[in-house]
Amino acid sequence: xxxxxxxxxxxLTGSSGFRSAQDLYADLRAEGSKIGxxxxxxxxxxxxxxxxxxxxxxxxxxAVYRACDTENHHHHIVCRVCSAAVEIENPDVxxxxxxxxxxxxxxxxxxxxxxxGTCSSCS
Amino acid sequence: xxxxxxxxxxxLTGSSGFRSAQDLYADLRAEGSKIGxxxxxxxxxxxxxxxxxxxxxxxxxxAVYRACDTENHHHHIVCRVCSAAVEIENPDVxxxxxxxxxxxxxxxxxxxxxxxGTCSSCS
DNA sequence: ACGAAAACGAAAACGGTTGTCAAAACACAA
DNA sequence: TTGTGTTTTGACAACCGTTTTCGTTTTCGT
Numbered sequence: 347x348x349x350x351x352x353x354x355x356x357x358l359t360g361s362s363g364f365r366s367a368q369d370l371y372a373d374l375r376a377e378g379s380k381i382g383x384x385x386x387x388x389x390x391x392x393x394x395x396x397x398x399x400x401x402x403x404x405x406x407x408x409a410v411y412r413a414c415d416t417e418n419h420h421h422h423i424v425c426r427v428c429s430a431a432v433e434i435e436n437p438d439v440x441x442x443x444x445x446x447x448x449x450x451x452x453x454x455x456x457x458x459x460x461x462x463g464t465c466s467s468c469s
Numbered sequence: 470x471x472x473x474x475x476x477x478x479x480x481l482t483g484s485s486g487f488r489s490a491q492d493l494y495a496d497l498r499a500e501g502s503k504i505g506x507x508x509x510x511x512x513x514x515x516x517x518x519x520x521x522x523x524x525x526x527x528x529x530x531x532a533v534y535r536a537c538d539t540e541n542h543h544h545h546i547v548c549r550v551c552s553a554a555v556e557i558e559n560p561d562v563x564x565x566x567x568x569x570x571x572x573x574x575x576x577x578x579x580x581x582x583x584x585x586g587t588c589s590s591c592s
Numbered sequence: 593a594c595g596a597a598a599a600c601g602a603a604a605a606c607g608g609t610t611g612t613c614a615a616a617a618c619a620c621a622a
Numbered sequence: 623t624t625g626t627g628t629t630t631t632g633a634c635a636a637c638c639g640t641t642t643t644c645g646t647t648t649t650c651g652t
Contacts, residue, residue, distance in 0.1 A: 382632035407530040432573050443584050450555050452586030459582045461566050463575030505601035
């Protein structure tokens with residue numbers, strides 16, 4: 347694990363919500379790092395490939411990342427103002443998605459579930 | 470409703486799955502229309518604002534559109550090969566999302582739920 | 593038919609992301 | 623330590639989907 351990638355992971359772990367690559371780049375530069383934007387993207391790509399961070403897309407199509415507490419499959423409630431996120435799990439939803447897939451003859455079923463709202467401190 | 474926008478709606482209604490703006494543009498040009506890409510984007514934007522089509526983002530960040538049978542809130546099972554889609558509804562999921570939001574003090578809660586798989590004719 | 597308003601399309605601009613490539617950092621054997 | 627091959631890095635350009643701009647065309651009301 348290279349130093350740069352470690353720095354990106356640290357920056358991500360130090361934030362409570364979903365951050366974009368450019369956010370993290372700005373954070374790292376602000377704290378004096380000479381890291382390049384390309385490297386931030388590369389680090390996030392590889393952390394994501396390794397399953398160490400969760401990725402999702404905003405409505406604007408921007409990719410945002412988060413270092414999650416568990417490696418288990420789970421979902422989030424994300425504040426649309428400050429992007430803080432709470433991890434949530436629900437076996438029923440997992441089962442429902444799988445059942446739906448089976449019912450319509452779909453194989454290799456995956457799903458995305460994200461809940462958005464305004465968190466108590468932002469409202 | 471302008472002619473061009475109607476053409477885009479027709480192109481969308483004639484497909485069974487989610488299509489990107491560029492897909493629709495290609496379809497329309499292929500059938501002889503002299504429509505411009507800009508107009509396709511504009512038409513999709515306005516159809517989407519009017520709630521007449523559903524929009525979602527692929528993992529690659531591309532926006533894809535679909536003319537749905539119902540205007541009610543619903544979700545989809547989407548084939549990741551041919552992008553054919555089945556509309557699905559489930560009050561439990563709706564309730565769950567709302568409950569989760571309330572439990573963590575989030576207001577103005579919305580959610581996105583999409584199921585992906587390989588449909589029977591593509592597998 | 594006329595003028596105002598809306599729609600249109602080509603091309604440029606934009607913004608996030610990825611590719612390129614030479615320089616720098618590193619590993620490690622001699 | 624020095625040399626050599628590998629990996630990582632970052633500036634910059636390229637890419638791609640989308641939006642903006644702006645001059646032209648079409649539509650609509652009168």
